[in-house]
Amino acid sequence: MSKFIKINEITISSDHYIGGQRVAAEHYLEVFSPIDGQVLGQVANGSPSIINQAIEAAERAFPAWAALSAAERKVYLDKFADEIGKRADEFALTESTDAGVLFSRMQHGVVGRAQLNIRHFAEHALRLQNHSIDTKQAEHLVRHDPAGVVVIITPWNAPLMLSTWKLGPALASGNTCILKAPEWAPCTSSLLADAAQAAGIPPGVFNVVQGTGLESGAGLVADPRIARVSFTGSVPTAKLIAQSAAQNLVPCSLELGGKSPFIVLATADIDNAAATAALMYRNAGQVCLAGTRLLVHESIKDEFVEAMRAYVEALNVGDPRDPATEVGPIIHQRQVERVAGFIERAKAAGAVVLWGAEKHPFGELYFKPTLLTNVKQDDEIVQNEVFGPVLTLQTFSHDDELIAMANGTDYGLGGVCYGEQQHATEIAKRVRTGFIWVNSFGIRDLEAPFGGIKRSGIGREGGNWSFEFFCDIKDVVVPKKPFRASFSQR
Template identity: 75%
Template sequence: MNTSPPLDLAGTAVSPDHYIDGRRVASERSFALSSPIDQRPLGQIAEGLEVHCEAALQAAQRAFPAWSALSAAQRKPLLDRFAEEIGRRADAFCQLESLDAGVLLSRMRHGVVPRAMLNIRWFAEHALTLQDRPIDTEQAHHIVRHDPAGVVVIVTPWNAPLMLSTWKLGPALAAGNCCILKPPEWAPLTCSLLADAAHAAGLPPGVFNVVQGSGAGTGARLVGDPRVARVSFTGSVPTARLIAQAAGANLVPCSLELGGKSAFIVLEDADLDGAAATAALMYRNAGQVCLAGTRLLVHAAVRERFVAAMRGHVERLTVGDPRADSTEVGPIIHPRQVERVQGFVQRAVAAGAELLWGGERHPHGAQYFQPTLLANVAQDSEIVQNEVFGPVLTLQSFSSDDEAVAMANGTDYGLGGICYGETAHATALAQRVRTGFIWVNSFGIRDLAAPFGGIKRSGVGREGGDWSFEFFCDIKDVVVPKQPFKASFSHR
């Protein structure tokens, strides 16, 4: 098949084509890509049609027998080289994702790229622990195996394309599966560069494929195919419902990491300045972070002092070009998302919310929005109940721990949470919040060995450590009797 000339972006040559069966594949159809920083056109990206999805599925199927037959120890050197190749392209990954998704360049350099490398290396190492696990009983010796599931479709969101792609690819590949990655339509460039890294590392053709395109077109074709063994998705609740329906028709297991409307609880005995400084962090990545604590629940006795302290931190935030080291809040990904965020704020104010700060587009550019805080919001209001996914927080007050817990649990989401207060007090209250995880007097601490995921509308399943392998593997029990087995219809 023909290939397209590479795009020259931020000093990097990046292919706009798919990556299927170890080579680049062009498409007769494409979609336009522009930068959220300044709306500059970045180029035309190949759109995945039925022929490309079919080619990727066939390639992954062909590659699966040989790749799955390798031991974890045999796959590990290839995956380690994959991580090394990501590192060799570190600056390119940083520049492209900042240009493509508006992510802070400093965050890419110091957080995302090192984490992407670790995602591959850590799971390659952890897969070595999945040797046949024995269970001895009185009657038999059980050998519990983690067998590769087959062809895996991975669908990632636009707010963290590189990190979340490698977070899923690491365990899926280490377990012996062959993967098809469907990048986000609004930010596909680092996923394309990821294919270059995999190719340079020597991953066999068909083990890792990238097919670009829309969720409704390309994504739907892939997740609904009966040859797929697993679907791993991070994104919105409406899209997850469609994916679950399509995969469910074939009884294909899905891992769904979805939205959040997490509570940020500030108790009366909290370090208020520390809590306020952490609350200001919720505006980073322009609020496009699913695990951010967007609902500030502050004890009534310290509300005014907390707001004053937070205002000071927010006023020092620099909104601007994400490639500048001084910038702390960058652009929103797409004009449609800007309109969505602004609509939430306008409707909340019209319903009686008090605008403490922000509320408008930022003068830096068309896709920049002011860090915003809304008070006087009802628990059942749209702005409290629904995910905004922008730099918009709400403020509510409580007078008792029971009230705080009721408010924290009073949405259909349950991804994360934050609780600031005296350690024992905050820890005890955190255990009462119904959520997948919650940080005490901290934010963003993650460990690859720990489980990650939500409850209620925030998702299905857990990722990380053994939980990732439980999903990406078929668990098999090989039962060997300790005594000679005699077949009998007797029930005695």
């Protein structure tokens, strides 16, 4: 018998979505809301037989979907985006309740971005097959052919945005997809299946498997029938995925964590920089690209701290469904314990608390925005990702010292640099990272590359970079003169 989760008047299937149908499971997992810790219901856990069903369904659907032109696939994908839009309020409330993200941000930003992810890459795919390289000897017709069955694994902090960010180019390329829903926040993945079905996406082209990473995720990644694995999440999980996929030489795209520098030069607009720094507490700090290491010129440190304090004290911590809320809950009790553990160890190592560093009275999974100073470069709190509302503050006196600090971790995802525009841009060029914002934060374009270096990941997403991963690139060589084979030819 099929199971369902009810969030207000929204009915969400708890079952897998395979081959265009809901598929029940032998075992189900409880799902909690981080808002109040209440059980939302149960979702299916993927067994080996479920994994096999999903892969078989995707394999059956692949030849017909791959045979369509990019324009024909675009018709389906535009309808898919339309269906997401029709369910905008459902997606917003569901993800807010399930993952604890801000309802207002879902409603006014994320759902629209999810639609754009699908539409943009469907449009981009139209341009891919027209590329040729004209040389003296031949015309090289460069093709982006679909790779096959793709596994997409997304984290719990932004399920809808990150799922569609990967599904857009994967489906537009002609691949068939299996989305592994995040264990702690699976509900919007299930709603995506409803939207795909309503859009008429052919059975087996898009499938959703739920469950734990150790069972569902590991089973999918290890299967030799998988052509690509796209993962966003933690470094330890990425290592397991890469090791497993390597057994079958399956390419992986890995967008991982960050410990990004937030640089404030002596010439910075201090108030603007402080206001932006307070944004790092958004989503309770559970954002991989947040600038969590504040590196502030020593001459403006006190002024910057007081300006930032005013913005932080004005932040509303509370129920993420309330439009006035700016900082919601941490996803799970285990994550709260992780955050608290980092802070206690940092304090024991000599860190000084400027604000926060304790649970917020609003609820069990709420934590006060925190800033720690008097930290050393090799301290755990500086070197490792906390993934909570915790920032550190260090000062510098000259550019070379700053660059050494900014580049002095094993991560390299993002960064922020505030200061006089030319100077800030020159500093940004020297920071070893996948991307960095100058006098800004969060500006994204789907044509631009996104990804990290070092422990922050492998590969890039966005524009042609997404298609280069999800496609098999083929060179069709057409000679300009009659060709005759010769043993002397090189």
